[in-house]
Amino acid sequence: MTITDYVTITVFAFLILAIGLSFSKTSGKDMKSFFAAGGAVPWWINSLSLFMGFVSAGTFVVWGAIAYSSGWVSITIQWTMSVAGFLVGMFIAPRWHKTKSLTAAEFISNRLGDNIQKTYSYLYLAIMVFMTGVYLYSVARILEVSAGIPLSVCILALGIMVIAYTTFGGLWAVVVTDVLQFVILSAAAIIVVPLSFERVGGVTEFINSIPEQGFLNLSNHEYTWSFLIGFGLYNFFYLSGQWGFVQRFTSVSKPRDAKKVGYLFGILYLIFPVIWMLPPMIYRSINPELIGLQDEGAYLMMCKDVLPAGMLGLILISLILASNSSLQGVLNISAGVITNDLFKHLYPNSSEKKLMIVAKLSNVFFGLVMIILALFIPLMGGAKEVVLSIAALTGGPMYMPIIWSLFSKRQNGSTTLGATIISFVITLSLKFLVPLISGFLLSRASEMVVGVAVPFLVITVFEIWLRLRKNSKTDYERFQAYQEEIIIQQANSKGQEVKEDNNGNNRGKQMIGLGIFATGLIMAVLGLLTKTGQVEVLSVSSILLLIGGLIYYKTTQKSLHDKIQKRT
Numbered sequence: 001m002t003i004t005d006y007v008t009i010t011v012f013a014f015l016i017l018a019i020g021l022s023f024s025k026t027s028g029k030d031m032k033s034f035f036a037a038g039g040a041v042p043w044w045i046n047s048l049s050l051f052m053g054f055v056s057a058g059t060f061v062v063w064g065a066i067a068y069s070s071g072w073v074s075i076t077i078q079w080t081m082s083v084a085g086f087l088v089g090m091f092i093a094p095r096w097h098k099t100k101s102l103t104a105a106e107f108i109s110n111r112l113g114d115n116i117q118k119t120y121s122y123l124y125l126a127i128m129v130f131m132t133g134v135y136l137y138s139v140a141r142i143l144e145v146s147a148g149i150p151l152s153v154c155i156l157a158l159g160i161m162v163i164a165y166t167t168f169g170g171l172w173a174v175v176v177t178d179v180l181q182f183v184i185l186s187a188a189a190i191i192v193v194p195l196s197f198e199r200v201g202g203v204t205e206f207i208n209s210i211p212e213q214g215f216l217n218l219s220n221h222e223y224t225w226s227f228l229i230g231f232g233l234y235n236f237f238y239l240s241g242q243w244g245f246v247q248r249f250t251s252v253s254k255p256r257d258a259k260k261v262g263y264l265f266g267i268l269y270l271i272f273p274v275i276w277m278l279p280p281m282i283y284r285s286i287n288p289e290l291i292g293l294q295d296e297g298a299y300l301m302m303c304k305d306v307l308p309a310g311m312l313g314l315i316l317i318s319l320i321l322a323s324n325s326s327l328q329g330v331l332n333i334s335a336g337v338i339t340n341d342l343f344k345h346l347y348p349n350s351s352e353k354k355l356m357i358v359a360k361l362s363n364v365f366f367g368l369v370m371i372i373l374a375l376f377i378p379l380m381g382g383a384k385e386v387v388l389s390i391a392a393l394t395g396g397p398m399y400m401p402i403i404w405s406l407f408s409k410r411q412n413g414s415t416t417l418g419a420t421i422i423s424f425v426i427t428l429s430l431k432f433l434v435p436l437i438s439g440f441l442l443s444r445a446s447e448m449v450v451g452v453a454v455p456f457l458v459i460t461v462f463e464i465w466l467r468l469r470k471n472s473k474t475d476y477e478r479f480q481a482y483q484e485e486i487i488i489q490q491a492n493s494k495g496q497e498v499k500e501d502n503n504g505n506n507r508g509k510q511m512i513g514l515g516i517f518a519t520g521l522i523m524a525v526l527g528l529l530t531k532t533g534q535v536e537v538l539s540v541s542s543i544l545l546l547i548g549g550l551i552y553y554k555t556t557q558k559s560l561h562d563k564i565q566k567r568t
Helices: 003-021 031-039 043-054 057-070 073-098 104-112 114-147 151-200 203-208 225-241 243-250 255-286 292-306 311-346 352-380 383-407 413-438 444-468 474-492 494-529 534-567
Strands: none
Touching: 003 151, 003 311, 003 494, 043 151, 043 243, 043 255, 043 494, 057 073, 057 114, 057 255, 057 292, 073 225, 073 243, 073 255, 073 383, 104 114, 104 243, 104 311, 104 383, 104 413, 104 474, 114 151, 114 243, 114 292, 114 311, 114 352, 114 383, 114 413, 151 203, 151 255, 151 292, 151 311, 151 352, 151 494, 151 534, 225 243, 225 383, 225 444, 243 255, 243 311, 255 292, 292 311, 311 352, 311 494, 383 413, 383 444, 413 444, 494 534
């Protein structure tokens, strides 16, 4: 990398850090502002944040490795996320909003009981610390490939950066920086595609140089249709029930806005996998010699091959920030579990000030655990093996029974948690115990199918049993009473909350506009300094300058108007 690349990385890193920390005063005053951004984030901001919560350097390391080795199937795998987004928007997102709960853990507590919620909290935290370790490892791996910095140093530096602005900025910092990271990543990734095709000699030459039959097929012998269906179902339950994603459905103002969050997510995941996966697929034609874990760096190697000075730094920082988005979302919700759903239950009379101290200390703690786990990912077989194994074994058992309780009036805490525990025992036994006894190994497709089918069958059996014994629905009736109480409370405080929500929305949009404009300005400078891809870079930068300027101008005018009205 050149000096220009390092300067680009530094400037963008400070830009995002400054914007995230700018919310330290407004987002740290109470639990609702820190963990739910006041409860009325614009739906499109939450949808972009949800999308970026799914995107990380792992997207380009894990799926990029599959794109390099197997081709188009890497895009098909990600299209299952698009289908999941549409289904969640249609059926699940508005249901979560109607629970009137701040977090998924709060819903479990109110619907199934405090003890059940605590057990689920521990299970959730155990799973998610592994995932954050994968995210951090992936982005550090990309930085190592590009800059030659030792992997351990990359993990430590990036981990500290994420801890800083998540701890002090709260959910508004998360969603606003998510939108900016979406803009930066999209702008950078779009530029890479035409330059990659130009490097290989055009689309026709790429097709002619495809290394093997089936490279452009929708599935292959390893990632079969049964795997794709299973993975699609996993994504549906993961997107429906992952606690960090649930916040994106509950922190908008209306159920129909929660639907829109899911729909836009689906649209984005229909388009962007094609843009992301073409460069590593093209790189296979240029350099077919990568072996082992080397294919994890295929995307960045393509970028290094085609991007001029400065632009490599842009794509690198965009991948770093995309991973940080996933990390900060998990840290925020994990701190919420510890503070709002564990500590607050143990010490119900704690002041808001004490709760905020616990929340920020929890962020730091989980950040340090994330760093430690990231250092051990290479010993576990690399990011791809860890991601797919965790997905197959934990997604269905962890989230499906809880989602079922959103709709079922008969499920109670014992049956819901029982379904999760039984499913975990079965899937883990099939993965680890059965191979030791019989030597039988589940294929990748079988893992995914088993991970979804087992919890579905278990919870179905419980549902039938509860109907036959005519369960009294006590837990559900208690939850209905809680919802009615919350509706009354919200109605009494609606005027003040609307005023605070408008202030938060204006501030968030204003910072988004400023960040997009600054991104366009930096890209314009890079475009003027380079000769390769200058038209592409300057075209994208002009669009960003226009969009950012309009957003900033309109939100600033609205803020001034609101201040004048307040004085009069």
